[in-house]
Amino acid sequence: MRANPERRTALVDAAIEVLAADGARGLTFRSVDVTAGVPNGTTSNYFSSRDDLLLQSGLRVHDRLGADSAHLGQPPSPEFLTSLPQLLRDRLTRDRAGYLALLELRLEATRRPALQEALAERVRANLDENIRLHREHGLPGDPLLFYLTIGGFMLEQLTLPGVLPDGLLEKVVEHGVRGFVGGGP
Template sequence: MRQNPARRTALLDAAIEVLAKEGSRGLTLRAVDKEAGVPTGTTTNYFADRDALLRQIMARTTERLTPDPEEMAETMKAEPDQRLNVTLLRQLVERMRGDRSSHMAMLELRLEATRRPGLQEDLTRAFTEMLDSNIAWHLDAGLPGDRDTVLLLYLAMLGVIVDDLTVPGLLEPHGIDHIIETLVARSVA
């Protein structure tokens, strides 16, 4: 396998775009080559097979969706109260809207995992680690709420994100900001 990290990242970014636009059925090594604008066969030089590509897409989307540390540090200068929870959830929606392809790719990976036990194990492990990390971060930051609060916020925001990505008109009349404010107010004592 080739080891050019910049090329590997470019291929993974192209694969995310293909997955977001075409779905799992459209994700082929040739489609990634075409999206990346590289010669046919290039993706094959970097990923042994489709399963390896899917696993690495999962890791790359996580990298792309991780908040910028400097922006997060600036946000966290605020008092750890309900308003900060609202701000953090609004920023989550902004990041999703700023990188819709990564979120769509993750939805496609979730669907694909229902048919691929190995991918399901990988996703379960990755999402478990992410959720546990988010819970620990929330508690360590002194934000209001406990473990259950973070779990409920996670589940509710997952629904908001999925609806905003797939049927944006559904939540539009209610206003995402209003939904987030109500969610925090009712979830966080």
């Protein structure tokens, strides 16, 4: 296998674009070569199998969709919690292909135990960190309920835009945060 890390990352990013556009069934070494604009056979020089490419795509997509560096050092607060849905929506909208690829990878993981294990490990670590920060900073509400609420809204918003009324997520989060802080609904 080739060792050029920049080329490898570019190929994985191209695989993510293919997953978003054509689904897991459309992901082939050839389709990645075409999307990346590289000579035929390049992807097969970097990945031992399609499963390896799927696994690397699953790990990379989480890096692409991770928190903006501007918000990493910011201590969580009820105000930050209230603004979080818009920040997340903006990030996922900027990389809609990454989010759609993540959904494809999650579906594919139901059929591929190694992919499921890798994705579950990455998501669990992220969730554990979010719960830790939520509790460490004494934020209101149940962090798991917050995670599930935002995740459900993002799924609707980015896969079926227009189904939910504009501003609904913010209203639900604000209502929840105020209720937990004691300001009433």
